[in-house]
Amino acid sequence: MIHEILPPDVVSVTDAELGLDESAVVAAMYPVEAEQISNAVASRRADFAWARACAREAMTRLGSPVGPIVRGGKGMPVWPPGVVGTLTHTDGLRAAALGSAGRVRSLGVDVEPHEPLAAGVLDAVSLPEEAAWVRAVGVELPSVHWDKLLFTAKEATYKAWFPLTRRWLGFADAHVTLVPDLPRGGAQAGADDRANGRDSADNKHDNNDDDSHTVFAGALRSRILVDPRAVDGGPDLVEFHGRWVIRDGYVASAIVLRPAGLDSVDP
Template sequence: MIDKLLPLPIRAAEAFEDDPLTAMFPEERALVAGAVPQRQLEFGTVRRCARTALSELGIDPAPILPGPGRAPRWPDGIVGAMTHCAGYRAAAVARARDIVTLGLDAEPNKPIDDPGVIDLVTLPGERTQLPRLAALEPDVAWDRLMFSAKESVYKAWYPLTGRWLGFEDAHITLDPTDATFTARLLVPGPVVAGTAVEEFSGRWMVGAGLVMTAIVLLA
């Protein structure tokens, strides 16, 4: 499913269930040794997905450990992103010569029940979109899709800046006509190839009980 969202030369892999026999490197296992079994399973499975995707780029298996900001530390010359939620794990990678950065997120296609959470993760201008979008496509959890888009923004942003980006620091506009979205940065963006990035463009899709978003910034 994820291949429909990400263009070549990105390589991706996904899993809809965990395999208890998935092997982890000792360094990875140590990071989740004290976690509940479900957390250990999802941690291992998403890294299995990442290694599968990396193998398509000719990268040998190695530990994938968190770096600053908990972002994955990828092999030299590689950019990537991972995501996991209930019933789904995925990873996407590419060579840095082709892709500057990418963000990826998946969430259950279920509305956010708590209005307080919606207020926390969205801006007033973003919330005004939701009733119109729900009227167009009531089967899409648009508030959850908005949240997913912000998660993808952060995952694309952090490797370029090494800085935190709050939910209030980007304004998302969802386009239902072509399944795209725009994230307008409300804080100074990173400079890439001499040009300041003021917004990210992304794509979204719905399927298998999930909403998924992705941002790809080409080199």
């Protein structure tokens, strides 16, 4: 599902693609990686190892040298030279997305189960206007857990932000706008669906014409509300743009930030 919301020059790999068992994945960690995670519980070690195995397969597909991926500040992965990437893991899914440093300035991907946030969490992870929008759109399109989607967009924003600033970004430090794709046939088709008792989430669609599992997809915009200065010498981080999708029981958000002067490549 992640590849659906990434441009073609960004490689994504999930654990299901590797054809490995957990013991082999854990044993394949580089010694420096294993040392960093040695005191963690078994489930955390497994997530750590699986995500890095996905990343190394993505490096291979990119044609980049494969090497260890250690943890840096705030747990940020430290990538080998020439590679920009992001890791994500949740119940039943671990994944990595990587691009060439010449074409990608920063990446942020987050995947979560498509289920509601726990009671009270929405207000803790959103701005008041975001929470109000989530509640309003949830009445119109209740088949989508908009609160969890907003959460993944916030997490993807942070993952794209931190490597370029080395500064914390709180949930209230970025304003996220989520825009659902129009159903096939455009706005009138969507209006006809609602008139016939079907919402847009039931009009399954994606750009790959594989409608059997896609629930919903769309675009996201994340507007930074704090000091936008970056430390990599690039332009200020005023606004991020990305995509989101809900498929197979998961919701995923992705942000791809390009270097200055490089036109974006749409997924």
